[in-house]
Amino acid sequence: MDQLNMFGGSKGEMPSPKIHVGINKVANGEFCFFPSFFNKLESDDFFQVLRKNISWKQESMNMYGKKIPFPRLTAWYGDQDKPYSFSGLTLKPQIWTNELLEIRARIEPVANVRFNSVLLNLYRSGNDSISWHTDAEKELGINPVIASVNFGETRTFQLRHIKTKEKIEIHLTHGSLLIMKGETQHFWQHQIPKTSKVVRERINLTFRFLI
Ligand SMILES: O=C(O)CCC(=O)C(=O)O
Numbered sequence: 001m002d003q004l005n006m007f008g009g010s011k012g013e014m015p016s017p018k019i020h021v022g023i024n025k026v027a028n029g030e031f032c033f034f035p036s037f038f039n040k041l042e043s044d045d046f047f048q049v050l051r052k053n054i055s056w057k058q059e060s061m062n063m064y065g066k067k068i069p070f071p072r073l074t075a076w077y078g079d080q081d082k083p084y085s086f087s088g089l090t091l092k093p094q095i096w097t098n099e100l101l102e103i104r105a106r107i108e109p110v111a112n113v114r115f116n117s118v119l120l121n122l123y124r125s126g127n128d129s130i131s132w133h134t135d136a137e138k139e140l141g142i143n144p145v146i147a148s149v150n151f152g153e154t155r156t157f158q159l160r161h162i163k164t165k166e167k168i169e170i171h172l173t174h175g176s177l178l179i180m181k182g183e184t185q186h187f188w189q190h191q192i193p194k195t196s197k198v199v200r201e202r203i204n205l206t207f208r209f210l211i
């Protein structure tokens with residue numbers, strides 16, 4: 001089977017309970033979800049091009065003097081020469097590619113903010129993941145707007161309120177857009193858990209504005 005036919009559209013995918021298309025207001029936060037923001041054909045194209053052209057890296061974090069590889073590949077692109085730090089790691093941005101600029105131009109009018117950088121994640125299998133965290137680095141400002149774009153395999157995105165422990169699950173389908181805003185990063189952690197299902201690759205892009 002060739003890669004272009006490999007990913008389903010979002011039709012017929014499992015719906016995300018509790019989540020509406022468009023604006024979702026939750027306790028201490030707000031997010032917008034569009035399951036098919038990019039259509040199937042353009043999503044297939046973006047997946048292929050990003051898989052091939054992005055310079056994916058195996059980064060690792062330092063823990064107690066040991067280097068622990070992240071369970072996913074990452075890349076960092078941006079229009080500023082400012083290094084970005086997270087999880088004890090400092091990444092120097094690479095220069096925007098045409099595809100990244102094209103995606104940014106599509107999402108900025110919907111997010112209603114400008115983005116000057118994007119962090120990309122490649123989840124190679126169900127064993128790749130990102131664990132509970134917030135995107136609340138100082139460089140992102142007080143209430144950052146973070147726009148997450150998804151191509152490839154559908155993976156479950158979980159949000160957890162740090163006080164009430166309320167959980168929300170969103171199925172991030174091929175071509176979907178999720179925008180987190182307001183106080184969300186102060187009250188809700190998020191993760192992509194590992195899955196024992198056999199799954200194909202997934203590319204996630206989180207667009208951010210660095211001050
Ligand atoms: O892959 C995802 O949907 C989430 C990625 C993420 O949370 C991050 O890069 O900060």
Ligand SMILES: [Fe+2]
Binds near residue numbers: 134135190
């Ligand atoms: Fe995140």
